[in-house]
Each structure stands twice: as C-alpha cells, then as structure tokens.
Amino acid sequence: MRVLVVGAGLSGLSTAMFLGLHGVESLVVERHATTSLHPKARGQFPQTMEVLRLAGVDQQVIDASPPEFEFRIVVAQAAAGPVFNEILVDSMGPDLSDFSSAGWANTSQERLEPILADRARELGATIRFSTELVEFTQDEHGVTAVLRDLNTGEEQTVGVEYMVGADGHRSPIRQALGIGVTGRGVLGTGVGAIFEADLSSVVPRNALLYLQNPDLPGGGGAMVSTDEPGRYSLSVGLGEYSDQRWIEMIRTAAGIPDLAVRLLEVGSSSDTKHWVADTFGSGRVHLVGDAVRVMPPTGAFGGNTAVMDGFYLAWKLAMVVKGEAGQGLLDSHTPERRPYSEYIAQQQYTFYVERMAPHLDDGTLTPMADPISMLFFGYRQISDAVLLEPGDQGELLEPEPTGRPGSRAPHVVLPDGSSTIELFGCGFVVLTGSPEWAARAEELGLTAHVLEGSDWAKAYGVTESGAVLVRPDFFVAWRTPDATGDLRQVLADIRHQGHSCGV
Template sequence: MTTAHEHVPVLIVGGGLVGLATSMFLSQHGVRHLLVDKHPEVTLQGRARGINPRTMEIYRAFGVADAVNEAGTPFADDAGGVRCETVAGEWHWLFPPELPRAWPEHTAGTFNLADQNAVEPVLIEAARHNGAEQRFETELTAFEQDDDGVTATIRDRKTNETRTLRADYMVAADGRRSPIREQLDIAKPLQGQTLNFVSVIFKADLDQIIERRAILWLIVNEKIGVTLLATTAKHGRWGLSIGYDPATQSPGDFTAERCAEIIHGALGRDDIPVVVQDVTPWTQEVSVAETFRQGRVFLAGDAAHTWSPAGGIGANTGVQDGHNLAWKLAAVLNGSAAPALLDSYEPERRPIAQTLAELTELRQARRSGHNPEHDEIDDLHWALGQRYTSPAVLGAPYGTVFGDVLDLHGQPGTRAPHLWLERDGERIAVHDLFAHSFVLLTGADGKAWLEAADNVEVYRIGTAGENVELVDVESEFAHRYDLGTDGAVLVRPDGYVAWRAEPGTTDPARALRDALATILGQS
C-alpha cells in the first residue's frame, strides 16, 4: 500500500543521539520536521558514553540539562580509567580519578558520564513536547534531490506501508556506513587502522572484585588479548568490548558461551556467574567525509566523521553538528536568512572534525601505551576553544581551528565567553541566553544599541547599581569580552560570536543592520 505525497520542511534520517538532538533543536526553533529510524527507540547497548561541558551547556540552554543530569546519576561515582591484566588483579591508572568534571570559570556545563541509551529518551521527550514527529522502525528506502528539495520514500517496517515525502532539506544522521552518503557518492577515506569489536552486555555481580567504579578498564592479557570493560546505567549490568581480526573471525563466532569465557578471562575469576544479554558488532575507524553537504542534503555525526571512542569526542561533536545546522535551517525556512547561510555549515564543522580526528588518534595511542611520551589532549581547549571561519562570521581571524580558551575574548568565530549573570534576581549563565535568536551584548553605556536593535535581543551588562538588564555577578564582562562600556558583540543562536562593534560606533543601527544582512546571506 502506498499513500500520497506529503511535504515536510526537514527530514532527519537516523534516530541516534545526533538525529534526536537535531530533532530537539529544530523543534524548539519551531521547524516542522520528520525523523525516521529503522530501529526501535532504545537498545541495551550504551554506545556513545560521556557528555562534555560544552554539550551540557547547549542542553542547558535548551532546557534539558536537569533531565540529562538525572540520566547520568548512575554514573556519578565513576572516575578515572584503569589498565590491568584482569579486573581482579592489580590496577594502574590510565588517567586519574581526580581529573576535574567541571571548569566553573569557563562554563556552567559539567562533565556527565551518561551513556547514549540513557540520554536518548530525554531528547525524544523534549522534541515531541515541542511538536516533533518521530517514527521508529521506519526506514528510508529511496530518495532523489533536485534544486528545490528532496523526494524520499519511507517504509514502516511493522506494517510495510510506504510513504513518499517531499522535504526542503534532509539531514543524514544515519551512522558510520550512511547509505545516504554512499548514494551521494561522497568519499569518506579511512585515516589509519580500522579495528573491529563486538560489544557484549552482560549481567554479573562484580562488587566483590571492584572496590570503586572507574569510567573504563583497559584489560590486556595473553588469554583474551585486549578488551575494554565499562559500567552501564543499571547496577550489575556491564559492557565489554572485545577486539577481533575479521581475517580469522566473524561476529557470529561470539556466541554467548564464547563471550562468557572471554568475560571470565577479563575478570580473572571463573567462579562469578555471568549472563550474556546482547552481542553487537561495531567498527572503530578514523574517517572524515570529503564534504558535509551535497545540494539539499547535509551529513551530521558519524555519517560525516568517525574516530576512536576515546574521550567521547565523536558523540559530542555530532550533537554540535546538529546544533550548528538547526538554527541555520530554521532561519532559512522562516525567511529571515537567505539559503546562502547554509553554505557556512561545512567550513565551520568540517575543519573541527578533521582536527579532532587527528587529535583522538594521538589520545588513543597515548592511552594504549603506543605513544606514551605524547602530551595528553587538553579537553578544555577542544571542547570550548573551537573557532569558526565562514561567511556567517564577520572579521574572524585566520588561524588554528582551536584557540587557547584563556586567550579568547569574544573574537568573531569563537564561543562567547562564559559569564555568571543576574536577571530579575535569578542567577543565569550567559549561554542560557543563546538558543533561539541572535543576542547583542553591550555594556552599561550601550543605550544606543538598545535603540538600534529591532530584530535581535539586546542586553546591557553592568553592576548592580547601573541601569542594565543583566547584572555582572563577578564583574568579568569587561575583561572577558574586552569591549569597554559601549561596544557590542553579536552572538549567534549557537553561542558563537558573529560580529563585534568596538566602542564609539557612530551609527549603531546601520552597523548592526549591515552586519546581520551579511551574516544571513542577504547582502
């Protein structure tokens, strides 16, 4: 049975973390869309693990940080990474449990160790609350695009009913193998070695051999080779990643009995009862697509870039892909921006992905002991120091993809520096303001900017005794933004500085109007 064509502004293909986050962002921007995914809503496999402070900062601005933190509660005591021959044997710290989980001087976000299947229900509920249509167990079976949009055929796997849709744009969040990317013939060349694993979810009482929970255990011994043990959200349920050589083995070789043998070898105890619940193969590779866009189709998350899971960088980067793209799609679809704004997606996100691919390889080598002399990657700078150079940023200095967070003062193309503020007696973070619209920040003497702006939100920031909309709780605005009292910075909905006006701007209304027109592709 085939039903008639219907129209949807955006079609998202893929209902993992990246697709669901993009759905949530679009729904809060008021963009009608449809998300489809061939799988059920939630699986046993945790897959991506760990949310960095920048992503939590974004979740906070979109009102889901509390729920995500609640999802991470079972992991609150996990800390540090362990290398050992067996879990019951002697441990050595790969990275110590004392590493900080927050950078309070730089962001209101904190590290959260929740895994993907704990966070996805939060994103599903938030998106649906704002009108998102999401269909699981529904697959994309065909698509073609032209200058005006994408025609897609989807099939309900339960009823076998097909629907033909017409979408203005399509977001491919359909994973590492991305059939959409393959059909578009977009190359995603491998960089370095490909590793193959099966992920085993099992039940076991390990309290007798684990005195404290770590984030992960890297287990290396002659009996089982290399495995990686991780906690899950449910007490007594664990995940073990087992490496294998596809030249001599296949995922089918890992029966429940064989997995139980390997688990006992990793634990160093054969007397602990083990119940294998799920076995799923996965591949670790480093690759970045040669382009993140073709026509009206955009790649996001693993469809655009994959690398080792070290540090949880992949999932966070994918969510931030969706965050970057969603506001631009919203602006184009509601008519406030020209389609040219979408040209900024690839030059902003692809250099980040390429650089992180290289950095995560170095991190993986260091933690596995293959390159121990190499310095650890600074999480602070890769999470908060990303820099954009694109037509959607005016005056961005050319330079490295990542800047020194301690030396960023609201330059165009960088994340707006963190501030604690007070509004009507309520303490907020400056990034709480950045979600749905452009925001202009100015100092206490910036009255002219209030009068100049009629299509952006404007806030004066100053001390409690001044006539301002936001009180600078820690008196850091002047230092962190380097603006004086009557300069201004224009911040995009994704929290990045788009433009800045130095003190003494003679015609604020015209300067702001011209800047916005250029940023939005209208000039």
Template sequence: MNQLSTIEPVADPAERAAGDVPFEHVPVLIVGAGLSGLSTATFLGVHGAPALVIERHPSTSTAPKARGQMPTVMEALKIADIDDAVREAGFDLHEPMEIVIGRTVAGEPLQTLLQSFDFDLSAITAAGMGMAGQERTEAILARRATELGAEIRFNTELVSVDLRDDGVLAVLRDVVTGSQRRVFADYVVASDGWRTGLRDVAGIGVHGHGSVSQWMSLVFRADLGDVFDREFGLVYLQNPELHGGAGVFGTTDDAGRYIFSFGFDAATEGPDDFDHDFCVEQIRIGMGMPELDVRLDDVAETEFAHRLADRYSAGRILLVGDAAHVMPPTGGQGGNTAVLDGFSLGWKLAAVVNGQAGPGLLDSHDLERRPYGEMIADWQYQNLLHRMTPGGAEKHGAGEHGADRRSDDDHGDVDHDRGEQDGAGDNNEIGMMFGYRVVGGAVCLEPDDDHQQFENGFLPTGRPGSRVPQLWLTNDGVRTSIIDRLGRSFVIITASVDWREAAAHATAELGLPIEVVVVDDRQLDDHETSWTDRYGIGENGATLIRPDLFVGWRTAAPASPASTEELIKALSTVLSR
C-alpha cells in the same frame, strides 16, 4: 540501510501527488533517530521549525551506548530545557569512579587516566558534566523534540531518494506493514549512522585511516562483589592472555550490567568463531576472575574505524553524527560531537526554512563543523593507539592534539555504540574544545584576524568566530551566567542601553528577533570590572552572539545610525541575506 538507489525524477508537485503512493511535504526530513538526528530535530524545534524524523528501528536505542555529556553539550541541552533531565538520568559525579589502563579489572592499573569528573570549570562555563547513557539521553531528546513539534516515525526506513534542485523526493517504507509513502523535503539531514547510504547518494567521499580494528562486543550480567563496586568505571585492558591481546570493560546505566569487548583478526576470523563458552572465558580473563558466574545477554561484532566525510553537505543533503565522522571510541567525544552537530545545524536550518536566512548560510555547516569533527576524530585515533593496542601504553606516547597527555586529568564520556568505550581528554582538551573557533563560516571576522581555528579556551578573546567569554552576574542575590541568557535567538551583549534602539531598527529591517542584554556594573559578580575589555567592546560597544554561543560580530563603537547599519550589515552577512 546500506545503500540507496535514485528514483525517476518527478516533473512537478502535481505529478508528485499522483499515483497510489501517498505524498506529503515537509521542510526537513531527518533520517535516523540517534543522538545527532534527535538533537537536530530538537534544536530545529527550539527555533520554530518542526521536522519529520524517521528511524528504521522500533524505538530509540535500547543497547548500552555513549555515556556522558561534556559541559559544552550540557549548555546546549539547557537551551532546550532538558539539561536537568539528562543530569538526573546519569551517574552522580560525586561518587567514586575511574578510567584506567590495566591487565585485568581486578588487578592493579598500569595507568590511571581519571578518578573524578567533579572539577571546577566556572571560569569558562556555568555547566558541569552530565553522565547519562545514550539510551536515556535519546529518549529525553525524542520527547523534547516531539514537544517542540517534531514528528518521529519509528519502524520506517528510507527506500530511495531523488535529488532535485528544489528539494529531495524520498520514498519511505513501514518495515512492519511494507506500505510506502512519498515525502518531498526541502532539506534532508543524514543522521543514519556509520553505514550511511545518504552520503554515497549525495556523492560525498571519505578519507581517513579507514577500518582500524574489529571487535566482539559482549553485554553481560554478573555479581562483581568488591572487585568492582563503582557505578561508573572504564578499564582498557592490555593483556596477552586475551584474544587479540586487548580488550575493554565498562559499566552501563544498569547496576550489575556491563559491557566487555575483545579484538580479533578479521582477515582470518569472524563472529561465528566465538561461541558462548569462548566469550564467557574472555570475560573471566579480562576481569581476572576465573570462577565468575556470567550471564551473557548479547553478542555483536563491531568495527573501530576512522572515516571522515570529504564535506558535510551536498545540495539539499546535510550530514551529522557518524554519517559525517566515524571515529574510534577512545576519547569520549563521538556522542558529544553528534549532539553539537545538531546544535550547530539546528538554528541555521531553521533560519533558512523560516525565511530568515538565505540558503548560503548552510554552506557554513561544512566550513564550521568539519574541522572540529576531524580534530576530534584524529585525537581519538591517537588515543586508540595508546589505550587499546596491545602494549599501547608502552609503545605510544602523546599523539596529535595531546592524546592522553596527562594521566590524572582525563574527562569525557563512555561511548558503547557498537561496543564502543569512550574515555576522554584532559584539561588541555577541555580548553581546546572551548577554544575552537569558526573562522570560515557565518561570522564577520575582523581585518586583523589570524584565522587560527583554536585559541586558549581558558583565556577567551571575545573576537568574532570565537566562543562567547563566560561572565558571572548577580541578580537579586542570585549568581547567574551570561550564557543562561543566550541560545534562543541572536543576542547583543553591551554595557550601553543605547544598543536597544539599534537592535530594534535591525529587527524591523530584517524581521529577525534580537535580544539585548545590557550588563550593569551593579550586576557584576566578584567586582569584575574588566568584562568589556575581555569582550573587546569597550564601555560603549557591543558584541553579537549567535544562537550557538559563537561571536558573530563586535564593535567598540557606540550605538549610532552608522553602527546600526553596521549591525544590519553584519547580520545580513552572517545569515547570507
């Protein structure tokens, strides 16, 4: 689906039901069952708002795609109770692995970017990395979304939409039978990928570097013997003997199955110029194994691009994933950002359709997610210049946001979507991802806030708009993270039991469930006594944590009728009541 046409407006619900085409109403229609769409459906379900998901393909992805989940994503997946399933579906982090830049896979690396994902982030999170591929992750998300009430219709495409003030009237078509159905949705989530038509229909423009390079993506099987015997590996190739001078090799979830890409000049060449024998020869050159027996399973053309939506919402349409931010794959955060788009949007959209929030809450989707998406896309563009441009390792140094600043601390995933290969950022990048702030959205910023969108993720401030600081507790001899108590509702964290009554009043006033976590000094792990200072709330204050782990409001004042009113006011502001 490359573009959509509008249909005639329909005057009222009675007319919508007329005619030969069946009609139904859904609160949320999600177009596209990739990582972003399925994540949105999953987190809508977590918060009690089932969605209808349509996908024109017959199933979730069956091709090698994004591999790897950052700790921020694993935290979100734990809230959905699928972190263990995703972790078990992926690469064992204790096994040998590598991400390097080299001339050939068999040769000595020019630069080593990463040799281990097994690193300690306990100061900022209880979650580790996950290394499942997109094929397996999408299937896990689809099952969980369905368990939580979503309906997923495969072999179903969006034919047209009529944008209205009160919703979106969509015509859907079964691609197998050709039969059509009309759906009226209160909101539509565009997760229809980099070829999105919904973005155009919504009148949302794009900016960025545009099309950067064209690549042929090859999926092949071979016995690499001792040349490459690791379950996970990624090699960016800078080799003048390769067509286009550069390429990339990566492993997949299946042993003996690999992906290889080489570049070409789209102005003078096309996919038809590269026959089977030529593609096999490129694999052999890139591997540095001229006699390698290669079985070619799939050949496809792909584009590396940098296109960013001018905004993430328009009327009743909201963008997530590649519909919002198309980025080069070099950095590992394309798939991760897609999941976090759904994590962020899910609780907000559920609050609106469930009547707990005003529609203005959805304005924060653009204000909060677009700066992050642009930051990640810019960083990955700089990484592309370094890793996959012929001679890039010599020509290009550190880029914006520190692309490839250190060669020994690179973390992230492998995104094989359309042949994409993702590496990722270093500890500074991890600190940056944990240090991202939402300063223009659904938060109650303090009067002296500097409105900076980043702080040091390893030294969190606990101020509104920032991520909740990590806090380790011990319960019955078991060490747990405060983050394990978050994510399914708004939560008040405090050292004072008096805030329970304040939360009860707020719940009665707003009809919104609020959990209170009272941290007793006896629970503190490692004799930590300064947690209230790190949270900025003192011994009697409280902090309000949103379902996406960001601080929405805090106070150092003790619970009282006045501070209870401040809590109610803060929640009303956050929820656009």
C-alpha cells in the same frame, strides 16, 4: 513537515529537538524499532549541558545519571589488575566554572535518547520507528524521499525542503551523495557480549576498562559497566566464539578464574574506525553525527559531538527554512564543523593508541591538547558566517577566551549570578553597555542586553560603548569596540541576504 531527519540516534534526535526549539517541525524516521537499547556513549560535557539546558531537558539528563557520578577509566591487564594507568573523573567533574555556568552529567545513550525524543515531540517533531529511507532525489526546490514501513512493507513518498542524514557511520545517504571520507580507516573489528556477574570487588560502579592482555583475542579488549548494577559489556577481537569461550574470555578480562557469569547477548560486531567526511552536505541534504565523523571510542567526544552537531546545524537550517537567511548560511556548516571534527578525531586516535593499541604509535600522533581550555571551549568556528577582524589568521584553537569573532562567547558572571552564556541560544543577541546600541539592535528585531560594569566588556574585547553580536550557537559573529558600525549590513553579510530580504 519541512525537514526530514533520517536516524533517531543522538545527532538526529538533537537536530529535531533544536529545530523545534527554533520553530521548525520535522519528520524523523528510524529503521530500528526503538531508541538505543545499549548504553553506548556515556557522559555529557558542560558545553553539551548548556544546550540541553536551553532545550529544557538538562535536569532530566542529570536525574537519569547513575546515583554515583564518579567515573573511572582504567588501563589494565584485567579488572583485578595489574593496572597500568588510571584516570579518575571525580564526583563533580573538573572545575570548569571559569568557562561555563553548566555542570556535568553521566547519562548513557540508552537513557538520553528517549529524553531527546520526548522533547522533540513536544516541540513539534513526528518520529516514526521501524521506518527506513528507500531512496531520495533532490533539486533546487527540495528533497523527495521514499520511506518504507518495515512492519507493513508500505511505501510512502514525502516531499520536504531539506533532509538531514543522521544515519550512522555507514550512512547510505552520504554514499548516495558521493561524499568520500578521509582518515586512517578501519583500525580493528571487534565483537561484543553483554553479561551479568558480580564484579563489585574489582570494577567501580561506573567504569570503563581498556584491557591490554595477550590472552584475549587481538591482545586486548574493553569492558564497561552499564546502567544496571551487575551488568557489563565486553568487546574483544573479531571471531566466532561459543558461549563457553565467551565465559572464559570474561573470566580472563575480569582476572577472576572462577567467576560466575550469565550471558545475556553475544555476537554483536562493530568496527573501530577513524575518518571524517570530506564535506558535511550536498545541496539540500546535510549530514551530522557518525555520518560525518567516526572515531575510536576513547575520549567521550562521540556522543557529545553528536548532540552538538544537531545544535549547530539546526539554527542555521531553521533560519533558512523560515526565510530569515540565505542558502549561504547553510554553506557555512562544513567549514565550521569539519576542521574541529578532524582535530577531535585525531585526538581520540591518540587516546586509542595510548590506551588500547600502543603498537600503532608510528610517530605521527597528534599531541594531546588541554581538554578543558581547548577541546571543550577553545575551538573556533570560522566561515563566511563570521566577520573576522583584520589580522585574524583564523586559528582553530585558542587557549584563553578572547571574545573575537569566530570564538565562543566568554562566560561572564552577571550581577544577578547568572552567566552571559544564558542570554544566548534563541536568536542573534547584542551585548552592549550603550542604550544607543541596544536601540539600533531592537529596531532590527534583535534582542539586546545592556550590561553594567566593565567586566563583560573586558572579556569580550570591547569598551562599554561598544557592541558584540552573538549567534544563536553562542559564538561571536562580530564586534565593534565603540559606537561605530553598521549592524544592518553586518546581519546581511552573516545571513547571506541583501537588504531586500528585510534584514
């Protein structure tokens, strides 16, 4: 194995799956005995479904969603009311057909992780549960890691070229690398319970309730439905509570004083935090998921960004491992992902204050951006792996697709009904209306698509005689409006290799 992935959550399994899609086998180790046994993050945005479609698991994810897609977010005193605010995601999700050909899914982390794990194995990954990373060292040649089987106590030393830390918000790997974090810190500590009760009259089938209730510890809490009908989880302020006290709190949260409650699990604690790692890697070790970004669970971006972290890192790591790019390509991971991560964390903090902790509104909240055009599809990735055009100030967000380098490639419906987005993902791709540009691309081993008509060219900001180079992550790397340009040199600049490396 050439890459070690530590952690088999959403980000670690996604990284392994997409590495396999790009032809690189990995070893994944996870200290827990299985994938997640709790729903945790729920819901997949269309851009996440695009990459899951690329990996061939999108239909499985859709099939794993609850039969009733409708998902409701409620801010209330109790499940039975009064309701202060209600956000309804309708049965199809917001219409994003102007931005993507993919739809929505509503699968929980509990059901998504096994799908990712199975596909990662099919693509060459080895996954070892009940296995922890004891220690690691690195040098200019690779990473040496000591692993321990938690069932037998046996230790094994493995050598790999690169390591990916997907080891959660505490991330011993991040700490060992000496990487700090920046943010608002710990916002609160809570404790949770999983229970069964008949709340069908007051809680929708798929719902998340933010409770503002002075009769609950900490003045509020959160209640969420699970994949099992009649099963819910409740989180409240930290404390040690008897089973009877839990039943009383559940009844308070439900707003039903005589509710019959069956406790299944109590006492699991967690912190609500807000921070972003100062850098997303060091040397031959890179970080993804909660190891680099921890946000309040208000906005559904946590699980989606975890999957996308794996997608965005894997293609770069695969190219470097296979000798198709230089180390500089991996160095673009932090400058491309950190600014967006910081912005998303700020957005989710604003959600948190508005829904759960209005007392924290100190006038410094980041104004909410339009989630569809900005947070889903309008963010840019700016680094040396993108050739910006003269006058481009490197803005992080753009309200409308432009096709300029650093931006997501626009979704354009092609004559056969498919999308330009469906042409990307497995390598650098050239879009053009010119057979001459296509020939130049193919001479360099690139896939080229000669597109008809002018719609695509207008969307991408070129003429039909021009060309656009799109990276494997659906982002525009470079474009030329006409027949001019040295594609060989462009590739060398983006991959951080010289001509001697065969580009």
